[in-house]
Amino acid sequence: MKLSIAYQWIVFVFLCCFSHSIWATTSPLSCSPTITYIAAAKAVANSTSKPTAGWEAVTLPDLWTNRWPKHDGDVWYRIDWTRDCPDAGAKQPIGVGIDSISLAGAIYSNDTLIWRDHSLEEPLSLSWNMPRWWLLPETTLSEKSNTLWVRTIGLAELAPGLGKLQIDHIDPIAKNHAHSLWHQRTVYYISLGLNGALGGIFLVIWIFGRSERAYGWYGLMSLCWMLYLSTLLSIDPWPFPDALTHSRFNNICFILYVFCFCLFTWRFGEQKLPYIEKLIWVFTGLSVLLSLFAPRAILNILWLSFVLLFLLNCLQFQFHAWRSSQPQYMWLAVCWLFFFIVGVHDLFVISLQEETHTMWGAITGPVAALFTALLLGGRLASSMRHIETFNYELQQRISAARLEITELLSREHNQALAHATLEERMHIIHDLHDSIGSSLVRSIALVEQASQPLSNTRMLSLLKVLRDDLRQVIEQGGKQQIVAATPTQWLAPLRHRFTDLLDEIGISSHWDIAPAWVSWPNAHQCLGLTRLIEESISNVIKHSQAKHLRILLKSDQQGLSLIVDDDGVGFDVTIKHDSGVGMRSMAARVERMGGKLQINSSSRGTTIIVFIEL
Known part of the structure; x- marks a missing residue:
């Protein structure tokens, strides 16, 4: 009975989805715009006007350094599009959506300015990771053929160009914009917030427990990743004077992130690699210095070197976890294997010059951060349980030791009393020997050396002396002498x-x-x-x-x-x-x-x- 009800629900949901798909495919929007031609041309030097020659057909997304490797400045993109709408009343609002403009730009519908970045001169606005969309005013459009002009301003060292572009009705544009905004901005903000919070928490834990160095390195790693993400989300190079300096700072943040990532891995896994660690310290220091002054080609080499270091570290930890067979190491190895797969995928995306929002790292970053934080939290909870167990055992041992000490002190007290009694007896013996004994010696000497028996008066005198000596011994033992x-x-x-x-x-x-x-x-x-x-x-x-x-x-x-x-x-x-x-x-x-x-x-x-x- 339960299975039949579940089967009916499945059929019902399937029919609803199928009917929705049929409705969506059988009810197309009328007057859909069509892009007919896309071309790009370098702007004339020191001119903000559209070029009249040098146009080359391109496909979007486009990276103009593939054609003009050393070109800095302006490049214009021309997008011709048409809409065939026989019924003037069926016209619907048209919009345009762009995933990215690198680095800054402006949008024109035919010859009318629709939008422009805040700054088209250094320090340039940073729109390379900012999706946007606009409604094209109907007054700027012709009946059939229209041209969308996109002016882009960028530097050859910073991958200038134009991202994916869409001209369509408002609903599809808004839907695609929401999707791009999620991948290019929202996910990064979530990851930034998580890493900032977790990094701060584990840094505080490390401050109060310096022996747990893994927590300290994880906190630094999270904060470096937070700084790196902040450079990706920034739409203004502030506080840096230009976009190139901003890019150098971005590179330094990534280098420090990989460095902290490696040290966190080794500390968590209790790996001892002294020579490799010294090499990594030196290499990281040199890389940071080079990132401040070296040309872009050197920076690309350094960036690729640290990407490879990141991937190699993920791989080596798999073997370490497999040899140790500890559950915590195995869980971290699973997380690092996930990082390795994501890193290889994103490296191919970058090498193929595809859109950055197709990279997996943006989506998987928050999940990986939570997973690693849970793993560290589990380790912290395990340590706390060990401490509680140790405290309980310590209390038991303290109680046993206290009882043993009490018994020992009691025995020592009794022994001390016995010893004091014996010592006091010895004192009395010595006093009797030295005082009364001396008196007896004197009396005996007098009796022995007397020429005739002593009289009663003389003997009484000797006995009184003995009595006085005995009294002196008693008084000296019973009161304070002066x-x-x-x-x-x-x-x-x-x-x-x-x-x-x-x-x-x-x-x-x-x-x-x-x-x-x-x-x-x-x-x-x-x-x-x-x-x-x-x-x-x-x-x-x-x-x-x-x-x-x-x-x-x-x-x-x-x-x-x-x-x-x-x-x-x-x-x-x-x-x-x-x-x-x-x-x-x-x-x-x-x-x-x-x-x-x-x-x-x-x-x-x-x-x-x-x-x-x-």
């Missing part, structure tokens, strides 16, 4: 505690203390040095068997220097440092204070040198 005003005040309690003991056990002591602070230590450093002096004196009492002891303290601009020197039996510094708690305690204290410890020992005595930079 540095004494002078080194003498600082060491006075320590000196008092040890001097009597040293005297009792037969060790003479000499204290050489700086009278004032030149560089002030902090409380931590004073406490550390106090413990170090206590440990040093305790070692002298316990092990040295010395008779003389010297404690020297210097304060200068560089820092504090402490020297503890005795004349005892000495010891092996290496073994003692490795096994003795006191030596390790002294080294640890000096390191915490940021100082340097040096111990020299021999059979003649021991010297401990400590320097703290302030």
